[in-house]
Amino acid sequence: MSTDILIDVDNVSRSFGHRDVVRDVSFTVVKGEVLGFLGPNGAGKTTTMRILTGTLAPSRGQVRVGGIDMLQHPTQAKAQLGYLPETPPLNRDLTVDEFLDFCARLRRLPRRQVRPAREQAKARCGLHDVGRRLIGNLSKGFQQRIGIAQAIIHNPPVVILDEPTVGLDPIQIQEIRALIRELGQAHSVILSTHILSEVQAICSHVQIIRRGELVLKAGIDELATHLHGAHLQVAFRRPPPAETLAQMDGVATLHPQGDGRWLVHFDGDTDPTDALVRAAAAGDWGLYELTRPRLSLEDVFLELAGDVPADAPEHAA
Known part of the structure; x- marks a missing residue:
């Protein structure tokens, strides 16, 4: 050692x-x-x-x-x-x-x-x-x-x-x-x-x-860049149902930001950018923002730590 x-x-x-x-x-x-x-x-x-x-x-x-x-x-x-x-x-x-x-x-x-x-x-x-x-x-x-x-x-x-x-x-x-x-x-x-x-x-x-x-x-x-390449910030004037976005190839999780904005986490091997643009145009969703944000430590923590059951015993962890 x-x-x-x-x-x-x-x-x-x-x-x-x-x-x-x-x-x-x-x-x-x-x-x-x-x-x-x-x-x-x-x-x-x-x-x-x-x-x-x-x-x-x-x-x-x-x-x-x-x-x-x-x-x-x-x-x-x-x-x-x-x-x-x-x-x-x-x-x-x-x-x-x-x-x-x-x-x-x-x-x-x-x-x-x-x-x-x-x-x-x-x-x-x-x-x-x-x-x-x-x-x-x-x-x-x-x-x-x-x-x-x-x-x-x-x-x-x-x-x-x-x-x-x-x-x-x-x-x-x-x-x-x-x-x-x-x-x-x-x-x-x-x-x-x-x-x-x-x-x-x-x-x-x-x-x-x-x-x-x-x-x-x-x-x-x-x-700050750990998940940089696996997220998209998207915004729509006429946003589709969340289920529609969630079912697109490569989309792992969605985090609503309000006012038609979504933070989209995707699988590293499947980038849904092109599919999002095509679907937005076909569905007339009014796509007006598509960026790859630089995440804060809080974003990384929430993404990786996730939720723990509320009944998890305090004395044991």
Whole structure:
């Protein structure tokens, strides 16, 4: 395995009863990569994150962190990770310095390294002036920073952040995003989030999970054009019934835009452009727009993630 690969997930599956929540998931994260991990509720994202952090064992497959097998050597593998759950694991009755010293000792840092590690984490997270203040008296933005500081205090090669900007105001969000970008220069970062603009602002790669299976992993620059060649934006003054468009050769799905406009997703091997033009002329549909749009990350996410059943159990995914 390449020394640049810090997380290696190989055919991981997880079942709850007879239901596979995660199915044959495989991916790698390399040094310096900031991976945005996306998925709708019930898609298997949280289960995958729990498997990565060693809090849930896979039913099948293997996870290696820094080349260390998570099941065979969990203590050594977890030492390669820093983790910020959605709710930061903070003790509100301690000062920032006391809490970070406690976290450093939990990470088994030698006594002589505790203070330097704490001061370095504070400096990186903008906490230098609040070391002696009680955590419970600080704002949500500072508490998120403390959560990130405890995740990096042992300088792990991999940092996993779960919804790190939830509940923050716009200024705090910008500050945390800048911090995550800085972390990405020295660590591999996995960012789990529902905020698509956050992925575009921070991440170098994006991964989407749907119904327990990965449907995309791509560089952030690839996403805007990922489905570019497989969509048409059409508009008619006298639009035909949706069924007529849906039955045309090559048309996979239709997304109504209102006022006679449709976003047409077609199979990559069958471009319906010529057929649409001929049908519009023959049917007097009043075709006045036919373009290939550049899709946003939200469009890509909706197209690939799709819908998950409303009864998908939250605890299982």
